[in-house]
Amino acid sequence: MEKLSFTLKAPTAAGGTRRQAIVGVVASGNLEVLVERTLPVDACTIDIATAAHGFGAVWEAVVADFVARRAAGGLRISVNDGGARPDTVALRLAQSVRLIEEPEA
Amino acid sequence: MSNSAATSSWYEASARQRVAALVDRGSFVEFIGPEQREISPHLALFGLPEQFDDGMIIGRAALGGKIVLIAAQEGRFMGGAFGEVHGAKLTGLLRAARQIGHDVVILFDTGGVRLQEANAGELAIAEIMRALVDLRLAGHRVIGLVGGRAGCYGGGGLIAGCCSRLIVSEPGRISVSGPEVIETNRGVEEFDSRDRALVWRTMGGKHRYLIGGADVFVDDDTGAFRQATLTALDRETHLGLAGLQAEQQRLERRLQRFGAAKDAIDIWATLGIADAARLPDLPTETFLRQVADKRESADDAR
Numbered sequence: 001m002e003k004l005s006f007t008l009k010a011p012t013a014a015g016g017t018r019r020q021a022i023v024g025v026v027a028s029g030n031l032e033v034l035v036e037r038t039l040p041v042d043a044c045t046i047d048i049a050t051a052a053h054g055f056g057a058v059w060e061a062v063v064a065d066f067v068a069r070r071a072a073g074g075l076r077i078s079v080n081d082g083g084a085r086p087d088t089v090a091l092r093l094a095q096s097v098r099l100i101e102e103p104e105a
Numbered sequence: 106m107s108n109s110a111a112t113s114s115w116y117e118a119s120a121r122q123r124v125a126a127l128v129d130r131g132s133f134v135e136f137i138g139p140e141q142r143e144i145s146p147h148l149a150l151f152g153l154p155e156q157f158d159d160g161m162i163i164g165r166a167a168l169g170g171k172i173v174l175i176a177a178q179e180g181r182f183m184g185g186a187f188g189e190v191h192g193a194k195l196t197g198l199l200r201a202a203r204q205i206g207h208d209v210v211i212l213f214d215t216g217g218v219r220l221q222e223a224n225a226g227e228l229a230i231a232e233i234m235r236a237l238v239d240l241r242l243a244g245h246r247v248i249g250l251v252g253g254r255a256g257c258y259g260g261g262g263l264i265a266g267c268c269s270r271l272i273v274s275e276p277g278r279i280s281v282s283g284p285e286v287i288e289t290n291r292g293v294e295e296f297d298s299r300d301r302a303l304v305w306r307t308m309g310g311k312h313r314y315l316i317g318g319a320d321v322f323v324d325d326d327t328g329a330f331r332q333a334t335l336t337a338l339d340r341e342t343h344l345g346l347a348g349l350q351a352e353q354q355r356l357e358r359r360l361q362r363f364g365a366a367k368d369a370i371d372i373w374a375t376l377g378i379a380d381a382a383r384l385p386d387l388p389t390e391t392f393l394r395q396v397a398d399k400r401e402s403a404d405d406a407r
Contacts, residue, residue, distance in 0.1 A: 001152055022139050025119060026156040027181040034139050034157055051154045078142075082154050 004048040004056055006063050010073035013041040016101035023095045031081040031089060033096040041074040050081035062086050066093045075100070115252040116276045116325050120162050120179040123212050126327035127250075127334060128166035128175065135164040137194060145188050147222040156182045159190040163198045165207075169335045173210050174202045180214030180255035187260055188219040192229020199236035199247075208246040208338060209237075211268070216283065217259015230260030237267045241344040246270065248337045250330055251277035251319070256308070258283045269344070270337040272330060273310035273319040275389075280308040306369040306385055311392060315373060315384075316359065317401035324389045352403060359401060376400065 014037060024032040039045065046063045066072065070093070077096070081089070115123060124133055137143050139157030148155050160182040166175050176195050178185040195211070202209045218226035237247050249268035251257045256278030257265050265271055265279055273279065282290075284298035297303060306312055314322040321337065323329040363372045373381035376399045384392065 001149065001154065020138075020140050022121070022157070025179050025181045026154050030181070032139075032156055036140055049154060051152075078157070080154050080156055 002050050002053045002056075004050070004059050006046045006048075006060065008044045008046070008063065008067045008072075010042055010044040010067050010075075012071040013073035014071045014075050014097055014100055016103070018100045018102065018104060021096055021099035021102075023099055024092045026080045026082045028082050029084055029088065031079055031084040031092055033092045034078045035096045035100050036076045036078075037074050037100065038076045039074050044072045044075050044077065046077040046079065048079040048081060050079075050083070052081070052083040058086055059089075062089050063093075066090060070094055070097045071101070072097055113327050114325050115250075115274060115327050115330050116254060118327060119181070120160075120177040120212065120214065123253075123327065123330075124162060124164075124166070124175060124177045127210070127212070127331050128168055128173075129170065132167040133164055133175070134166070135162065136198070137163065143190055143194075145190050145222065147188065147225070148183075151221050153183075153221065159188060159194070160185060161191040161194045163194045168210070168331075168338060171208075171338060173208045173338065174198050175210045175212070177212035178214040178253070178255075178261075180216075180253040183219055184216035185214040185253070185255040185261075186216050186219035187226040187229050188222040189225035189229065191219070192226060192233060196229060196232045196236050199233065199240050202245060203236070203240045203243050206243075206245065208248065209240065210248045210250065210334060211264070212250045212253075213257040213261050213265055214251075214253030214255045215257060215259070215261035216255050217261055227260065230263060233260075233264055234267050237264065238344070241267075241269055241342070244342070246338060246340070246342045248272065248334055250334065251279055251310070252323075252325055252330065253277070256280070256283075269342045270321070270340065271313075271319040272321040272323060272333045272337065273313055274323050274325040274330070275305075275310045276325055277310040277313075277319075278305070278308040279310075279313050279318055284308070302385065309385075311384060312369050312372075315376065315378075315396060315400045316363070317355070317403040320403060322389065322393060355401070355403065 020036045144155040160179040162177045246269045249271045252274035262281045287296040288298040313319040366372045
């Protein structure tokens with residue numbers, strides 16, 4: 001397993017009031033994303049455990065794009081990756097911030 | 106992530122989507138959720154990725170206003186297989202149900218025991234069966250739902266056999282040894298695991314329903330599973346010696362009656378079903394009508 005960790009400045013605070021949300025499953029070509037609202041509203045951390053080694057630069061580009069485009073401020077994001085492609089990663093990250101915005105049940 | 110989902114596939118849904126669609130809207134409260142990161146202590150040794158819930162989602166929910174405890178396996182993570190944490194979560198849920206007095210609903214989706222933590226997984230199967238039977242002896246229901254992509258195999262098949270009621274859909278499969286295991290051990294002449302029609306007519310939902318290995322047959326639909334679970338939760342339940350003896354006798358009769366059959370179709374013909382070879386093609390309603398007074402039933406034991 002390769003572990004990667006990113007701490008980023010987030011221009012937009014996450015919406016909604018849910019404490020946490022989870023999307024995806026850990027399977028071949030898939031990943032799970034756990035988001036927890038535990039940080040200052042302008043910060044975002046992303047911790048990744050991935051089965052595919054040597055793709056740090058790709059992860060860095062994907063998470064930088066994610067934080068710039070989505071409302072990710074205040075979120076501690078944890079990823080378990082089963083070797084997903086970058087487009088799948090981007091989709092799951094987007095789904096996770098969408099889900100934490102949803103009204104509480 | 107809608108949980109109204111009146112006509113959505115059970116087979117295609119994730120474990121979390123199934124739970125949300127099954128229970129009264131918004132009523133699910135998870136125990137030991139992913140934020141607690143109670144992950145497998147073994148997978149990292151093999152360089153395998155972990156999942157924060159270890160593929161087992163447990164909690165409390167309301168079904169038709171009645172509080173139940175609920176467990177769901179994620180069949181896409183490690184084939185839904187039982188490991189140490191995965192199993193312990195279900196054992197704990199069943200023991201808690203007995204202590205506080207609730208029925209349990211188990212959403213099976215499993216290939217059996219996880220090979221990377223096999224000893225812990227096998228122990229977990231035994232502990233789960235003990236806890237399940239204790240809960241049933243205390244007068245509570247344990248309802249099993251089978252309709253996921255991994256089916257219900259290995260130790261999962263054993264646990265399913267202990268349930269008070271089993272609800273199955275056509276894509277659901279229930280067995281102990283899976284198709285590849287049989288082929289590996291006994292040869293392709295014994296069982297061709299790539300013959301999907303053979304796999305389904307031997308282990309699939311329709312066949313299990315026909316020989317009393319499952320009690321309720323439903324469409325591959327989250328709403329159908331919910332409706333069948335609500336009905337099962339209203340049903341009288343009793344586990345006792347007389348019921349077990351009756352079930353043992355039924356199984357002995359079943360072996361005598363069908364033991365020489367070479368194929369599931371022979372069994373269906375022996376049951377007196379006309380045009381047995383066409384059963385796999387029939388839609389649910391037609392199928393249920395055609396077999397209604399012919400199928401074997403395990404109701405005596407359940």
